[in-house]
Amino acid sequence: MRLIGYQVDGTRHIGAISEDKVTPLGTAAEFYRDPAAALYREPAGPTLALADLEQAPAVPETSRIFCVGINYLSHVDESKSVAGLDLPKFPMIFGRWASTLVVDGAPVPVPPTEKGLDWEVELAVVIGDTVWEADEASALQHVFAYTAFNDLSARRKQIETPQFTLGKNADRSGPIGPVLVTTDELPDPRGLRVQTRVNGETVQDANTDDLIHSVEKIIAYITDTVTLQPGDVIATGTPGGVGVGMSPQRYLTPGDVVEVEVERIGVLRNPIVARDQLDI
Numbered sequence: 001m002r003l004i005g006y007q008v009d010g011t012r013h014i015g016a017i018s019e020d021k022v023t024p025l026g027t028a029a030e031f032y033r034d035p036a037a038a039l040y041r042e043p044a045g046p047t048l049a050l051a052d053l054e055q056a057p058a059v060p061e062t063s064r065i066f067c068v069g070i071n072y073l074s075h076v077d078e079s080k081s082v083a084g085l086d087l088p089k090f091p092m093i094f095g096r097w098a099s100t101l102v103v104d105g106a107p108v109p110v111p112p113t114e115k116g117l118d119w120e121v122e123l124a125v126v127i128g129d130t131v132w133e134a135d136e137a138s139a140l141q142h143v144f145a146y147t148a149f150n151d152l153s154a155r156r157k158q159i160e161t162p163q164f165t166l167g168k169n170a171d172r173s174g175p176i177g178p179v180l181v182t183t184d185e186l187p188d189p190r191g192l193r194v195q196t197r198v199n200g201e202t203v204q205d206a207n208t209d210d211l212i213h214s215v216e217k218i219i220a221y222i223t224d225t226v227t228l229q230p231g232d233v234i235a236t237g238t239p240g241g242v243g244v245g246m247s248p249q250r251y252l253t254p255g256d257v258v259e260v261e262v263e264r265i266g267v268l269r270n271p272i273v274a275r276d277q278l279d280i
Contacts, residue, residue: 001039003145003180004050005058005103012056014038015048017179022048028060032231035128035144039182057101058147058180059126060231065096066222067122067151067168071212071237078245091213091221094164096151096174096235104178104268108258109275111154111170116251117272120151120238121196121204121260123189125215126180131228139219142228145180146189148262149235150196150270152252155244171280176233178266186264189215193263194239199256206239213237 002017005028014031015022016039024044025031031038057063069092070076076087102108110116128144152174158167189208196204213221218234243250252258256272 001182001185003058003182004053004177005056006053007056012061013044014058015053017050020050022050022053024048028058028231032060035230055103055105057098057103057176059098059101059176059233061098063098063101063231063233064229065098065101065174065233065235067094067096067235068092068213068218068237069094069164072206072210072239073212074206074210074240078240078242087212091218093222094168097169100169100172100174101176102172102174102270104175105270106172106175107271107273107278108152108172108175109273109278109280110252110254111157112275114154114156114170114251116243116253117170117173118153118155118243118251119196119198119203119258119260120153120242121194121262122149122151122235122238123192123194123208123262124149124176125189125219125234125236127228127230127232127234129230131219131223134219134223136214136216136220139216140183140189142219143183143189143215144230145182146186146262146265147176147180148178148260148265148268149233150175150258150260150268151235151238152258155251172278175260175268175270177268181265189236192265193261195261196241197259197261198252203243204239204241206241208236210239211236
């Protein structure tokens, strides 16, 4: 099943999408109390036209986003040369705030002190239940859905200190979508092609088979310390080909369009704008 989020009178809802129609499945808060069961309840209202909806991220507003740094071998050399970071022995986890998430098509502003934003295509995992001390053998049973994520990064702020928080949480810098694909349709995160295109030019092209730390390992690693909740997101890392690793370095600036694509999920496309073009 393919799901989207949308706003009604300031409240986030979840719906099942089929072509240009959306079947309401309840508010995001109601849906994520038990996502697996919510898929099979009676529709929460009449079918809606997709074109009429104000889309929103298809996760709860309380979602926590756990990001994994340096999780493709092709990204290791870039990280070493730019930030002095070695291949991590364990999943390198940092956090994003749910307030940074935006949907397909939403304009993303460049902070005024940055040369631009850097692109990072990622496969993202959405958790389906409460998870504590998962083991790798059964960890995928806790995944509800997969989606695409663009971990747009403010590199100046990210690299200035050892802490990633500011550089990874610029306003509106976390495009997610265009849909969630549930595990009945996409049961295995392996073997998925991931790509980034800037103004139509392919700049990243890799496969989730190349992940250093698997989805299962990441879930197990997080949950011996933090309990994951339904609707939490894990962004599994980006491959080589980011702009900061290029010579000369290259960034997204106002007027650019960035697309990230994850095989069997879809394309997430966002225009880059100047901060003063948006009322934030």
